[in-house]
Amino acid sequence: MTIGLGSGSTVYWLLENLGKRVSKGLKVKGVPSSVKTEKLADKFGIPLTSFHDIQELDLAIDGADEVDDYLNLIKGGGGSLVREKIVIEASKHVIIIGDESKLVKGLGNRPLPIEVIRFGWEVTCRKITRVGAECSLRLEGSHPFISDNGNYILDCDFPTITHPASLHEQLTSLAGVVETGLFVNSADQVILGKENNIRFLERSK
Numbered sequence: 001m002t003i004g005l006g007s008g009s010t011v012y013w014l015l016e017n018l019g020k021r022v023s024k025g026l027k028v029k030g031v032p033s034s035v036k037t038e039k040l041a042d043k044f045g046i047p048l049t050s051f052h053d054i055q056e057l058d059l060a061i062d063g064a065d066e067v068d069d070y071l072n073l074i075k076g077g078g079g080s081l082v083r084e085k086i087v088i089e090a091s092k093h094v095i096i097i098g099d100e101s102k103l104v105k106g107l108g109n110r111p112l113p114i115e116v117i118r119f120g121w122e123v124t125c126r127k128i129t130r131v132g133a134e135c136s137l138r139l140e141g142s143h144p145f146i147s148d149n150g151n152y153i154l155d156c157d158f159p160t161i162t163h164p165a166s167l168h169e170q171l172t173s174l175a176g177v178v179e180t181g182l183f184v185n186s187a188d189q190v191i192l193g194k195e196n197n198i199r200f201l202e203r204s205k
């Protein structure tokens with residue numbers, strides 16, 4: 001089986017446990033969605049492959065920053081949204097994992113991450129502001145955060161996002177925008193850990 005390996009602190013636990021099962025004989029190959037995940041997969045002994053060798057993945061498992069009732073997602077809190085979206089779009093089945101704090105009534109409680117190319121990011125930022133957000137350049141210490149793809153991330157505070165698909169389209173039509181953290185029609189299942197049990201959400205077909 002081939003598995004798309006997401007990114008983030010929730011996925012850390014997936015990788016650790018997948019590594020344990022691999023050491024007991026589970027046969028899987030993973031495609032990592034970030035440099036951090038690649039390093040963790042190596043550490044936990046998960047065999048890796050790449051899109052050079054395979055066309056699609058059987059399954060992707062990833063985290064999310066926000067999930068709404070329709071299984072729309074905001075992702076990219078860790079800055080890995082572009083590779084995550086590529087991995088998810090190449091997967092036959094997508095499972096999102098998190099704790100119940102990720103479930104929201106409407107997307108947009110937290111800023112939407114948008115990856116932009118560095119050149120002219122100020123112009124791109126002003127254009128996104130005109131779409132209706134307050135944007136700030138993500139920093140790491142006193143320097144701009146640089147994604148695995150060498151780009152900047154703008155954290156864009158929108159009022160509640162009621163039409164994620166059209167907002168995503170509007171934003172990706174702007175020059176300089178590489179990808180947004182809005183994932184619409186991506187998740188097939190969402191598994192949220194609660195204190196003593198789990199909540200399971202499934203996309204209606």
Ligand SMILES: O=C[C@H](O)[C@H](O)[C@H](O)COP(=O)(O)O
Binds near residue numbers: 062078
């Ligand atoms: O860029 C990061 C990813 O989209 C993560 O999957 C997301 O931010 C959730 O991360 P965490 O599991 O750490 O809350």
